[in-house]
Structures are given as structure tokens and as C-alpha cells.
Amino acid sequence: MSSIADNLGSVTRRIQKATLQAGREPDSVGLLAVSKTRPAGELRAAVAEGQLAFGENYLQEALEKMAELADLTGIDWHFIGPLQSNKTRQIASAFSWVHSVDRLKVARRLSEQRDTGLPPLNICLQVNINNEQSKSGCQPEDLPELVHEISQLPRLTLRGLMAIPDPEQAEPELRASFGKLADTLNTLRADYPEAGPLDTLSMGMSGDLEIAIAEGATWVRVGTAVFGERSPKS
Numbered sequence: 001m002s003s004i005a006d007n008l009g010s011v012t013r014r015i016q017k018a019t020l021q022a023g024r025e026p027d028s029v030g031l032l033a034v035s036k037t038r039p040a041g042e043l044r045a046a047v048a049e050g051q052l053a054f055g056e057n058y059l060q061e062a063l064e065k066m067a068e069l070a071d072l073t074g075i076d077w078h079f080i081g082p083l084q085s086n087k088t089r090q091i092a093s094a095f096s097w098v099h100s101v102d103r104l105k106v107a108r109r110l111s112e113q114r115d116t117g118l119p120p121l122n123i124c125l126q127v128n129i130n131n132e133q134s135k136s137g138c139q140p141e142d143l144p145e146l147v148h149e150i151s152q153l154p155r156l157t158l159r160g161l162m163a164i165p166d167p168e169q170a171e172p173e174l175r176a177s178f179g180k181l182a183d184t185l186n187t188l189r190a191d192y193p194e195a196g197p198l199d200t201l202s203m204g205m206s207g208d209l210e211i212a213i214a215e216g217a218t219w220v221r222v223g224t225a226v227f228g229e230r231s232p233k234s
């Protein structure tokens, strides 16, 4: 049986190796430990190993874990799940990043509701890179308008793009999807130099983080390879 400490060690080595092979700076890729469905005790074990960035998909579940881990300092909470307008207030105050912004209405609410005592909320725009009807994320052609509008919102910092490509794709197609997201970010950075740092590509998961890093990922979102297989959500 492998422990969270062992798993974090092997994921970290995978990230380091891929980063080196891509000729990138060693600290240019962050590990976001995706802890949806995992109990607070497992996050505590990861924090003991120095892991501080966690990704959560469900607000209520995340708030419960935050309360259980309130004695720990330095945890960086990232919201990566589907966003409902009626949940934005709590998300805007409890998280430091939201990776899954896909429409202006939600961005406006997050900006209005972000506590003035906190630094601006870091956001990524989630892009539906494979044009699948079923998945969340904006269409690539919606990005220029979204970037333009969001750059005016005072309590948000636009950090970049996020995507969840269809995991059934073969490696060349997956690589092309990640590459397309990276190209899109470069274009936006050139076209909207004032829009924000646009320095972030949130892409790559347990099964494909090496490909994502080769294509420029700056956050890899890794669940299973850190915490083990998830049981189906009941």
C-alpha cells in the first residue's frame, strides 16, 4: 500500500523529470493536489509533507475541510469545479484561486463579492478546447470578449487558462489540445497586454501531466496519483 507521502514523492519526481526534459525552469510548474472526495485527514498528511496547494470541486465539501484544517497555516485553496452563480459569494471569500470561470456573469459576481480585505482573487478562464457539447468551459472564440471585460473587474487578477481535454484522446491529439491552449494564451497575452499577468496554464492531470508540462503547463491538477483511486461519489 502506498502512502500519501510516497505518492507525493513520486508525483514530484514525475513533474521534475518532465520539467527538466522540457528545458523549463525547475520551479515553473506547481502541483495542485486535487482533494475532492478525500477526507481532511488525508490533506493534513499531505500538508505535513509540505504540500500546500489543494484543488476542490464542491463548495460544501471544501468548506467542511477548511474548518477541520483551520489550525494549519499557509494552505492555498483553489476552486476547480463547476461554478453556480448562487455559490460565488462563499467561493470569493474562501479561495485564493478559481480555475473554472467560464462566463462573465460569474466573473462579475466573484469580483463584486471578493472581500476588500483580501488580495484580488486569481482566476483562470476554463476553455472547452475540444468543442465538446457536454463539458463546461467557454468556447475559444468567446475568449477575446471575456478577457476584455474581465480585465476591467477590480477584485480579480486574470492569471490564464484552464482546460480538461477529453482524456480518451490518443497522445498526439492530447498533446495538440494542450498546445492549442498554450498558443491561445500567448495570443491573448499579445493582444491584451493590460489584461493581467496571463502567466498561467492549468492543464494536465494524473495520467497526462508529462504531456501537459511539455506543452507549457504551470499548474498540474493531480488527484488520483496523490491520494489514490476515488470511490464513486454517492
Ligand SMILES: *Cc1c(COP(=O)(O)O)cnc(C)c1O
Binding pocket: 034, 036, 057, 080, 081, 164, 205, 206, 207, 221, 222, 223, 224, 225
Ligand atoms: C478530479 C479532477 C482532477 C484530477 O484528476 P486525476 O485524474 O484524479 O488526477 C483535475 N482537474 C479537475 C478539474 C478535476 O475535477
